């Protein structure tokens with residue numbers, strides 16, 4: 001998980017492009033597609049409040065949002081996302097962020113970043129997130145979750 005980098009400082013990268021990213025507080029999982037590989041990602045959510053996830057590709061230090069998923073249809077959905085096959089000679093990194101609104105969907109409510117945590121759910125590996133973390137030992141990080149495979 002990435003901590004303390006300043007790639008995102010001063011930039012707007014969250015859902016609806018309205019937020020900066022707080023890496024130090026929330027952590028930032030990195031998924032990597034090696035040469036000739038692609039990522040297959042699916043999403044689950046289990047929370048009372050609206051949830052979203054954003055995926056960013058990082059190529060030569062440039063970040064691009066490549067997917068935005070979430071629980072509020074039709075604005076967002078939890079459909080699978082598959083990266084392109086990495087046809088470059090370098091590994092391609094994808095950064096993951098998770099977000100929530102405090103309550104039901106409303107354009108007037110701000111987005112807050114979720115804290116990320118590692119969970120497992122075979123056959124996928126997963127990164128989960130919690131909108132209101134209270135205890136790292138008991139939080140289940142199931143509020144919105146990305147499950148991924150490299151193919």
Ligand SMILES: [Ca+2]
Pocket residue numbers: 130139140141142143
């Ligand atoms: Ca939870």
